[in-house]
Amino acid sequence: MSNLIRDAMRQLDELLLDAYRAASGAGALPPDAEPSGVLEIPRDPSNGDFAATHAMAAARAMRRPPREIAGALLAHIKLDGGYFATCGAAGAGFMNFTLSDKWYSDVLRAAEEDGASYGRSDYGGGKRVMVEFVSANPTGPMTIGNARGGVLGDALASVLEMAGYDVRREFYVNDAGNQVELFGKSAAARYMQICLGEDAVRFPENGYHGDDIRELAAEVYGREGDSLAALPESELARRFVEIGIPRNIELMREHLERYRIRFDEWFPESRLHASGYVEDTIRRLTESGLTYESDGALWLKNTALGADKDEVLRRSDGSYTYQAADIAYHRDKFAERGFERVIDVLGADHHGHTVRFGAMMSAPALRSALGVTQGELEFLLMQMVLLKRDGEVVKVSKRTGKALTLNDLLDEISVDACRFFFNAKPDTHLEFDLDLAVRQDSENPVYYVQYAHARICSLIDALGADGHCVPAARDIDAALLREPSERELIKQIALLPEEIVQAARDRDPSRINRYVTELAARFHKFYGACRMRGEREDVLKARLKLADTTRRVVAIGLGVIGVTAPERM
């Protein structure tokens, strides 16, 4: 549970405060003007390991030039024995600090002590969070878009767990409603086409054209012949729903398992309908005066709740809309199951919905009508995946049946590459170049990171054969690790807990991709610059410890995003 970056910053804050007190006590700076500022890690290492902006920020209040303030503070700062070795004023008034041997040593010790839980923290304070993601319609196979949502949701959940949240992963199964009906009708039509001929049966408008529907119909025909053809159309469609939907759900489960995603809960929409929970929810809204009837339908007074337009809850034919079920579903998340935070991962094409729905779910009137007393809803929107084939963008559509499915994709490229590749920043379009991705030996950056891990493993084996074991952190002298490449590597190792916290805070698990890539890069650089075999025993030991620590941190980082860390490649 250690975080040496934060520890160093905390210490630096105190040092600066003490320095100010000493300086103002000595009359070098005005009293009652305690400076505050930002502590940051400078981009350029020649500006030190940490920089403070306090002097610039205090310039106005103190009516002194920033450099003079910095000089006064630094003249009174006491660094001895702590995490900082040197300090100096630079630029417009920055105060720059370099880290001490003790800090570097403590990083390696902390990583060792924390073991497999290095990187974890209690930032989230055990708050109960649900991440709902994928939630693909069970009307067909999952698409590339689901592949992206799956990775993002799963990695986000992992990041939140590492950051100390109590996390549940949930898949909302839309096994009710119009799309499911359309699925049944589509399959029924395919079946009848087999019985009576393609041209004799009209295919439903907006029906599902996918091959999986034809296969389902053919399979049923193979088993039952045309014995079902006499059934009324609606009954036949219902039969296909009963057969096809559970099967599709099972397939999704299998494919997601293959993708290394497991949900704590598969929550069926149909349960909300069957238990009367939707009905009860809508009744509460009506009793609270939040609805009205028009044209035979029941409408939610959505505009009164902060949205841009009203919405239908119950259609004129008596059936409930998706909105109605979704309100009930989220009422269940907050009021019945007590989640303090719910994050829905959705495609950006749902953003119109999220704006309205988010406004509704935070509206006091609606919350009190539903008995929701706590909990906040947020959305993680991800932009579309653009498939590129032969340099051309191909649009994905479940309707036309021309989508490349998640499972197809996994037949062609490794789960590791897939997960790494899709874990990109959610708010930009992702270009997925199929021609590149289908190559097993592609230049995907995941190999770069995994290679670092494998390389360290064989390095440790090789040195082990020479009788060198990885030493304990207390048995090495970290002061021997003073090459720039060594220090840059240790600093990157120290950054993991902070990266996890930031990824959790920003709901951006793609930070971890960048983190492990940078970690691997720094290792490769270290590896090129520093040798072990043939070096002095104590130097060899220190470097071996550094390499082994790197290995473990690479594995932890890759683990967070669901990518394996192979010992050999």
Add this chain to the structure above:
RNA sequence: GUGCCCGUGGCGCAGUUGGAUAGCGCGUCAGACUCCGACUCUGAAGGUCGCAGGUUCGAAUCCUGUCGGGCAUACCA
């Protein structure tokens, strides 16, 4: 029309509670293996951060306007 998201070297992207000379990968060019894995490393070229104003010690980052692209605006989910 209205709302949301995105415009950063040839391509793909980091960098947003405002910080120092705007970074990285791919590609291009030039180098490095009798060596703990060359699936690696080193160096170079390449930018008025879409454009125009504004805010201030300081702006890729904040504000306003504008242009370009995407998405959404169903008794679909």
